[in-house]
Amino acid sequence: MKQHLISPVRRSLLGAALLCAAGLAQAQTAPQVLRVTAIPDESPTELARKAAPLVKYLESRLGMKVEFTPVSDYAAAVETLVNRKVDLAWFGGFTFVQAKVRSGGKVIPLVQRAEDEKFRSVFITADPAIQQLADLKGKDVSFGSQSSTSGHLMPRSFLLQAGVNPEKDFKRVAYSGAHDATIAAVASGKVQAGALNISVWDKFVADKKVDTTKVRAFYTTPTYYDYNWTVHADMPAALREKIAKAFLDLSPASAEGKAILELQRATRFVPTQADNYKGIEAAARSAELL
Template sequence: MVSHNRRRLGLAAFMMLALAGGVQAQTAMPGVLRVTAIPDEAPTELARKFAPLGKYLEAKLGMKVEWTPVTDYAAAVETVVNRKVDLAWFGGFTFVQANVRSGGKMIPLVQREEDERFRSVFITDAHSGIAKLEDLKGKTLSFGSASSTSGHLMPRSFLLAAKINPDADLKRVSFSGAHDATIAAVAGGKVDAGALNISVWEKFVAEKKVDTNQVRVFFTTPAYYDYNWTVHADMPADLRQKILDAFLALDANTPQGKEILGLQRATRFVPTKAENYAGIRAAAENAGLLK
C-alpha cells in the first residue's frame, strides 16, 4: 500500500512538473510577436512601412506578428520595459532611456547600415536669412519629439557645442512631435527653423513633398549612431537569434528584400550592440535630458 501511494505521489509530482514545464514553454515561446516603433512619422506611414516586414517575419519565425502602435516615444519605451511588446524600433536615445529604465535589460539586435553614421539636418525658409547655427539666436525653432535622437537630442547637443543654448538664446523652442511635422511647421511659417532626421528629409525631397526652393537645409550635423531594433533580455535566446537572422537575411537583390529595405530606408541590416550608444547616453547626460 505504501509503495502504491508513493507511485501515485510520484506520478502526480511528474504531472505537475510537466504542466509547469508546458506553461514555461508557452511563456518562453509566445504565439504572437508584438512589435512597435517610436512614432517618428505619421501612424499611417509607420503601419505602411511595417506591413511587408511583418509578413516576412511571420514566415521566418513561424509565428504571428502583430503591429502595436503607440501614442508617443515615452509609451514605446514603457511598453518594451514592461514587456507589453517583444520587439521595438527605437532611436538611439529611446534605446538608452529604455536600457536605463530596465536596469540594462535591453538588447539592441540590428541597425540599418545607415545608422552607423546617421545625421540630422537643420532647415529653414529659403528667405529667412539663416545661414548658420549662430543665426538661430533670437529666432524660433522646432524640434521633433522631446525623446527623439535625431529630432532633438543630437541637434540640441550640436547647438550646445556651438555655444548656443536653445532655451536661453532662441526666441522660442517648440516640439512638433514628429519629423514630418517639423517640415510642415517650417514650410508653413510657424517657426523660423527646424531640426530633423536626415532620412525623412531626403525622403520628402525625393518624393517632392517639400519645395526645396522654399525650404532648405542650412546645417548638417556630424555622424552618430542612431536607430535599432531592440528586444528585452528576457526573450528566449533562440527566438532572439531567429529575429536577428531574419533581419540579416534581407537582401536588396530579391523582390521581397528590395521592397522591405526600401520602405525601411535601409541598404541592409547589420548587427549592433549596446556599446554603440554610449555616445548618445553621454550627449543626453550632458544636455540634462536623461532622467
C-alpha cells in the same frame, strides 16, 4: 494499511506531475506571438505602411505570429519593452539609452541599418536670413519629440557645441512630436526653423512632398550612431538569434527584401551592440536630458 494510505497519494502526485508536464509541453508547442512596436517618429499611417510587409516577412522567417502595436509617444515605446508588453522595439539611439537605463541594462540591441552607423540630422528653414546655426538666435525653432535622437538630442548637442543655447537664445522652443510634423511647421511658417532626421528630409525631397524652392536644409550635423531594433534581455537566445538573422538576411536582390529595405530606408541591416550608443548617452547626460 499504511501502504494503502500512501499509494493513492503517490498516484495523485504522479498524476499531477504528468498533467503539469503535458501542460508545459503544450505551452511550448502552442502558437507564439512576437509583439513589435516602434517609436512614433512619423505619422501613424506611415508607420503602419512601413510595418506591414516587415511583419509578414518576420512571420515567415520565425514561424510564429507577429503583431505590430503602435504606441502614443516615445516614452510609451520605452515602457512597453522594459515592462515586456512587447518583445521587439524600433528605437532611436536616445530611446535605446533610456530603455537601457530604465531597465537596469536588461535590453539588447540586435541590428541597425548600415545608415545608422553614420546618421545625421538637418536643420531646415524657409527664412532667407538664416544661413548658419548662430542665425537661429531670436527665432522660433522646432525640434521633433523631446525623446528623439535625430530630432532633438543630437541637434541640441551640436547647437550647444556651436555656442547656441535653445532655452536662452531662441525666441521659442517648440516640439512637433515627429519629423514630418517638423517639416510641416517650417513650411507653414509656424516656426522659422526646425531640426529633424536626415532620411525623412531626403525622402520628402525625393517624393516632392516639400517645396525646396521655399524650404531648404541649411546645416547638416556631424555623424553619430542612431536607430536599432532592440529586444528585452529575457528573450531566449535562440529567438534573438533568429530575429537578428532575419534582418541580416534582408537583401535588395529579392523583390521582398528590396521592398522592405526601401520602406525601412535601409541599404541593409548590420549587427550592433550597446557600446555603439555610449556617445548618445554622454550627449544626453551633458544636455541634462537623462
